[in-house]
Amino acid sequence: MRMPYGVPKPLDTPNEEMRGLETWRELPPTHYILKIESFTSLVRILKKTSLDHYESKEFKASGHNWMLLLYPWGDEKRNGSHHISLYLKSMEYYKVEINALVIFFVYDQLKDKYWSIQDKTARNFHGQDESGVSQLVSLKRFEDASNGFLVNDSCVFGVEVFAIRSGNKGERFRTLREQSKSVYIWTVQKFSELKATGHFSEPFSVGGFKWRLHLYPEGIPKAKGKYLSIYLCLHEESESPPGSEKKKQYESQLPSGKRMHVEFKLSINNQVKDKEPKKLSEIGKVWFSAVETAWGFPYFAHLDYLRWRRSDFIYKDALLIELQIISMSLDTSLSPP
Template identity: 35%
Template sequence: MAYTDIVREERHVAPANYSMKIDSFSLLSEMVDNSYESREFEASSYRWKLVLYPNGDKSRNGDGYISLYLDKYLTIGDGRLKRFSAIKNKWGFPQMLSLSIFNNASNGYLIGDSCVFGVEVFVIKNEGKGEHFSMIKDPSDGAFTWEVQKFSELTAEFYYSPVYLAGRHQWKLKLFPNGNTKQRGKHLSLYLGLDDCTKFHAGWKLFVEFTLRIRDQVRSHHHEETIRTWFNASEKDWGLTSFISLTEIKNQSNNFIVNDTLIVEGVLNCLSVLKDFDGASLIRKEYTTLVL
């Protein structure tokens, strides 16, 4: 299929194979660099993904547009997935729709910061499967505090905080009081980890912007770092090996350690939410579906 073979049309029914509803589209555009990939879905014995560039695929002259692609995989005999072609595995629209038209609510593509993208691979009966992706900014329960007492007596390589429930997930902080790997003896290392990964579906991922902080307990001149990243099955915790130098920590004028207690904080600034979604339930009066 060449781009010249593409026919653009406006429809009144949801796409038959897969729908991807996105809430908080403005946050997605602001927080996530490059692209967002849907979960894998099956259509006509093949595995696929939708790949959305909310700010345009700049590598293909998509700047200023919504870019949307269909990424194809081939299922082979032993059940493994393999890209159908190493040369051309994605088809789609680098310039699907200009952002100026898309962002204009009167056009009906983006309503209440929500939109829907979809795909039909072949003409088949409606499978009705899909996903509902949204992003939450500053969740109300997204801050937690850990008082690390008797800091001078800590001798183990690392310590875990209690488990905190925030943003519908369980989290824990991981502290290396004397540093991790090459920073041992030089820096304190600090990480945020997910503690409830077993409840996620296969191939899960979770976008999080979070702040790690060590409190100045007198003047509020805290030391903090903010990180944006995707958590997944192979990366269940993120942080900084060189979070703060041990010299700074032990400098009494910084007030990080008071009465031999260090106060560590974690704050969730923004995180993604992914739910199963009945794509067949979409109707024209609620959303305009863009069909790839």
Template identity: 35%
Template structure:
């Protein structure tokens, strides 16, 4: 069954580079058009794992309103070994070489339509590709010295089954982690890491610099949130989080020092506060932040991104609404 694309559905423009997949050069066009040959079928070529050929009508496909035009079709070939019910979804472009301008007239579906090839419909094309009057006029450059060139590009849409989803989770489960740092006055290293904790399948850790980091040394208490062992995470995806970092006031619940932040986390780089609070206030025993040489800090996740990358076996689309459910079948071998 042959199906043609209507003229009003065709987008035309010219480009400099030739067709990527297959070209047909016709020498002695006049002899071909005057012969008893209704059409010329090219040799088979392969694109996207399937076999194709062009079907060229030098005087138009008269059976499909192509009289007075050049007609050109893309035909799927050698389908005998394909599995029953096979379908191949394709977006394609046709080309006619303008030899005067050294450009290629490109013709394609104006709305980017995907054409489906199957056992009952093995051809798609344009019955009214070019008016013969235009095609034969030397001023247009399509037929020069009785020679012309046509071409095609075929994009086969193969559903791989790979997909990704992302969602933002508000107030995630187990989204609070509290770290009690004992013997605080004895901390003499540049920084310290908490134990690893997990929120929504992602490992995190806290980092503190008891005397401030290199740019806040002896001035401010530095407090960071970071991913743990990000390089081993199978998806290597950045993670978004909104969160509160808190230093507890152990004498007055209304006097905790708390700062809110939001960041995209990637690698094991800590965010956020180099100058979380002054060391003077932190170490002032009367203020209640350090009691019995113990400092208590905490992170509370407010929002966290959760991403999933998988295959068709766990498709995010309901079967009845899955846009890919009628995917091309793989030819049997």
């Protein structure tokens, strides 16, 4: 049994302010349990040595060192007479400021449950400060065995400590483009001569970002030979300086931690006036990021249908693709100040 080596500083706030949510639970305290098998012996030893409280061993919780202080007949200096007083003491030897939410526990041995008092607000510790509840439970209630706290001269206390770190993690969502009706038209010439591996449009700018369309005239591998596939892509290629022998560099427009929600509409236009359908269209609502830079439709249009309507949609071996970016919104992770 470890005895106190110092006199506690009177830094506790009034008990009624420190009392928070009182609850019962079956799970034991996560961070530290103090079990006393002979309460009367502890009281006798403390009084014999002219000490008024018992100090637990040091323990680690939430990345800091702590100690539990128990006043078995109450902390008279902080209005705790005739009560059990329980405090948490920071054991950081350097002047470290800690803000923490603290939960104190007393075990009811008859119910086999823990009665707890949880803080309403964070407690502040600086260096070796201490804070707790001076009137945790009255001695009259505690010593009455029918209440379950002190049974066969044994009792159990505990604590959980959750240090609050100023990480300021979060995110900000802002709209870049709202309900735009403007469109980008891509005329794909010599459609029948395009390579099956895909064909890119020229880069174009919308909402402060560069984009390209990627057309697979015979479909991506899982749709190959049956469907035409079209994708909207963030343009990741940065051009090398003229005359440079360096290879083209690829750099994401969306750094790690940023996402962009885009609602867009892709269409293949009927090039014969007053003929239905006027368009074959699909609408996408997707998130772009540094990893996900391309979204689209692997099964955009059945190739048999396009061949059947060849004079309408593939007019003079040209395909007319229309893109409308309806809205763009940026989701950015917040960083600490």
